[in-house]
Amino acid sequence: MPKFNTYFRIPSVEGPEILVIATPNGVETLNATASQIAGAPADSPPSGEFFAEEGAKVSRYGDRFFIGGASDYPALNTRDVDRQDWLSALMATTSIGPWALENAQAACLSRFGNSAFVAGSRTSDALKWRDKLGHVPSTIGVASWGIADETTNPTLATAYAYYGEVWRMPGVNYQPSFVMELEVVNHGGPAHGVSTPYHPNCGGGTYAIQIGAGGGQTEGTTDGEAGIVFVSNPDSWKTGILFSNTSLAGTNGDDGGYGNAISMARNQGIEWRTPEKREQVQGLDAGAMLFSTVAKTVNGQRLQFSDDGLLVTNVAGNLLFSISPNSAPTNTLNIQAGEGLAAAGLYVQRGENGSSNLGLYPAEGGEIQLSSPVASPDGVVPTQAEGGFLHLNVNGKDYRVPLFTPEQVGG
Numbered sequence: 001m002p003k004f005n006t007y008f009r010i011p012s013v014e015g016p017e018i019l020v021i022a023t024p025n026g027v028e029t030l031n032a033t034a035s036q037i038a039g040a041p042a043d044s045p046p047s048g049e050f051f052a053e054e055g056a057k058v059s060r061y062g063d064r065f066f067i068g069g070a071s072d073y074p075a076l077n078t079r080d081v082d083r084q085d086w087l088s089a090l091m092a093t094t095s096i097g098p099w100a101l102e103n104a105q106a107a108c109l110s111r112f113g114n115s116a117f118v119a120g121s122r123t124s125d126a127l128k129w130r131d132k133l134g135h136v137p138s139t140i141g142v143a144s145w146g147i148a149d150e151t152t153n154p155t156l157a158t159a160y161a162y163y164g165e166v167w168r169m170p171g172v173n174y175q176p177s178f179v180m181e182l183e184v185v186n187h188g189g190p191a192h193g194v195s196t197p198y199h200p201n202c203g204g205g206t207y208a209i210q211i212g213a214g215g216g217q218t219e220g221t222t223d224g225e226a227g228i229v230f231v232s233n234p235d236s237w238k239t240g241i242l243f244s245n246t247s248l249a250g251t252n253g254d255d256g257g258y259g260n261a262i263s264m265a266r267n268q269g270i271e272w273r274t275p276e277k278r279e280q281v282q283g284l285d286a287g288a289m290l291f292s293t294v295a296k297t298v299n300g301q302r303l304q305f306s307d308d309g310l311l312v313t314n315v316a317g318n319l320l321f322s323i324s325p326n327s328a329p330t331n332t333l334n335i336q337a338g339e340g341l342a343a344a345g346l347y348v349q350r351g352e353n354g355s356s357n358l359g360l361y362p363a364e365g366g367e368i369q370l371s372s373p374v375a376s377p378d379g380v381v382p383t384q385a386e387g388g389f390l391h392l393n394v395n396g397k398d399y400r401v402p403l404f405t406p407e408q409v410g411g
Helices: 034-038 086-091 123-128
Strands: 018-022 029-033 065-068 106-109 269-273 286-291 301-306 309-314 319-323 331-336 345-350 389-394 397-402
Touching: 018 034, 029 034
Parallel strands: 065 106
Antiparallel strands: 018 029, 269 286, 301 309, 309 319, 331 345, 389 397
C-alpha cells in the first residue's frame, strides 16, 4: 500500500469515491462516499474570534447557493424548465415570467410557510466586543447595497438596494397583504425630548422610517431628488398616504382631540405642479403653493373646517373669521382686487332665485364705519340729489341716502 499522502491526485471529486474516516485516536473507522459527506449537515462551533488572522473560521462559497425550497430550482440557463421551485412556478403564470431566481447568487425559500430568512443584531454586542472589532459598529439587522456604476448612455441597468413584492391571489378577501411592515416597539417609556422639524431625532426616540440623503459621506455627494415617489407600474394607488383613525396620539378620529399628521419647518410647504411644459419638462412650475412664514407662535393662525363652517382662528383658538355652511347656496360672495377702472371690493354673484343683497350686520350698539374724503364740509346742502338715492335697510326699515354729484358739493 502506498504511503499516506503519496497517492496521485485526482483532478476533481465526483461523489462515488470511497473515503476512510477515523476518530481522532484511530480506533474506529468508517467508509463513506464524498457525496455522503457533502450531504451531511454542517455544524461548526464558533471559534470566539471575528477576524481570520486572529483565528476566526471563515467559510466561503464561490458559486451559487440555494436553501430550502430554492434548492428545487435547477439553475439552468433558461426559464423554460420542467422542474421549478414554487416561486418560479408561480411567477411563470404571469406576463413577466419567473425572473426571481434566474439570476440570484443566493436564495432561500421557505417550504413550510414560515420566515424564509431572519437577521438580527444587538447594540449591547456592539459595545461588548468593541475591543475585538477595533471600533463600535452600527448595529444593523440587514444591510443591502445596489451600486449604479454603469456609465454607458443609454443603459438598461437600474440599481435597487432593496426590492420587494407582495402578491394577492384570487379569492384572498379576508387578511390584507403588505410589501413591508415596519414596527416600532418601545419598551423604554416616553422618549427623552421631543422630535421637531428643527430637531428630528431625540434621545431614546423610536422611528419607523428615517430617509436620509448622502449616506453619511462628507464629500463627493449631491442632493437627492425625492424622499418618496409614487408611480403607477402600471396600476395606480387609490390613496397616496393614509393615516388610520387611531394611528396618531391625541385623537381617535372621532373626538375633540388633535393629532399631528405632518410637521414641517417654517418656509416649507406644499406645491401643486401644472401640466404645462417649460424647457421640455412637464410639471416644472407650480400652479399653487401652501406654506407658512410665521416666525413666532403668538403671531400664528389656524385654518379649521368644522360643522360650523370654515374657521380662521389665532393659535389660541380665538375666532378671527368664519364662513358659515349652506346646504344649497343660490348666491355667492366674490372678493376681487381692483382691475382697470373696476374697484376692489365685495361682489354678490347672484344665483337662481338668489338674493342680490349684501348684508352688513354689526353687533348691538355697533356702527358701520366708512373712511372717505369729505368734500366742502361748509358748503350749502343742495336741494336736489342729482345722483339719486342709495337704498339702505337698517333694523328692518328702509332709508334713502341722497347722492350729490361732485359739482354739487364743490368738487
